[in-house]
Amino acid sequence: MNKVKKNVAEALEGIGDNMTLMLGGFGLCGIPENAIKQLVLLGVRNLTCISNNAGVDDYGLGLLLQNRQIKKMISSYVGENDEFERQMLSGELEVDLIPQGSLAERCRAGGAGIPAFYTPAGYGTEIAEGKETKVFDGKPHILETCLTADYSIVKAWKADTEGNLVYKATAMNFNPVMAMAGKITIAEVEEIVPAGALDPSFIHTPGIFVQRVFQGAVFEKRIEQRTTRNREENGIR
């Protein structure tokens, strides 16, 4: 089944106002940057965005925030973004903060047909308020429900034409679980190769989870915290 779309515009067809979107990435690492720019161009509004973070002011999901396209964010950590803070404090933006492991598992569960699961994370905190509690092996757990999305937009390193995906290094993060949880999953990739060019033993996301694939036109891949060692100081030339 050929999943390849000719460009980002064709890949994002059908995304409209009031939809729920999942967007992969951790910080600015492994985000579908070309698709996010296209969402800005499309001008779709009142979006509910499920993403671990919310980008920075002028990059990543920060671009959608600036344009007031997001109604609600579901995330685990949203620092590093002044516009986010302003909209949240003024009440323009709804925010649902979820422990990171619960967020990942809720996406995985959504894609795996598991409606809910118990986790110890957040027990005894305000996250547990209003949630069912049950004790297993003497330890209290809270019930968390699964998450799904109208569209999941993920970023992978390579795809084949069948939609099989391979991620690079820690740019994998939330992308595989979000790919599973979208009614329609769109993969933005750096390179599309013919079917058969990827070793089937080394596929991260099997193509069954992916409906559309496109090659991003430009990858800026911005670095949030550039931390390095100096060669000379470390005695290496």
Added chain:
Amino acid sequence: MALDKIGIAKRIAQELQSGWYVNLGIGIPTLVANYVPHGLDVEFQSENGILGMGPFPFDGEEDADLINAGKQTITAKPGAAFFDSATSFAMIRGKHVQLTVLGAMEVSQSGDIANWKIPGKMVKGMGGAMDLVASAENIIVAMMHSNKAGESKLLKTCTLPLTGVGCVKKIVTELAVLKIEEGKFWLMERAPGVSVEEIKQKTEGELVVPDFVPEMVF
């Protein structure tokens, strides 16, 4: 003399044991990786999806696709592995990680920890902290003994919204090493030259002080 942040990291590094997988939080905990005793075989896990985290890359070799949970550019050691976020927290919840080191705003004498939210101020979120503290069997808190206003961070009960309940077993501050047992802080070691009196005075929660409190050895 009270320790500096590096001193706290060095003292925590003494707690590491060969064969352990260790998750280090942002801030002082990250520094622990720099002081692993020579010959000790430990691997660092970062919850964004790497086992076998190495040092920062050399200038010019940064890779935007290779970061830690603090969003800093890092390297991968030979034998490293990458994985997705659900697998990462399976390692954490499933107790495959032997030690978690993280910072805190407050710790109570019953082992409760608060480190994610100050009401009325900007809420940035808990990230992975709630999952980590709820599941880890061995948690060391690395923090200063008092906050910037000079108030003790070792309390009878936490005043800030909790990250987890009854989970902290050990704390290393610039003044002392303390354990938590039977709903009390127990003074185990003091920083070189720091008096028991000073530690008592700066600990709001109930503190058990043995007859002899050794100085930390570096």
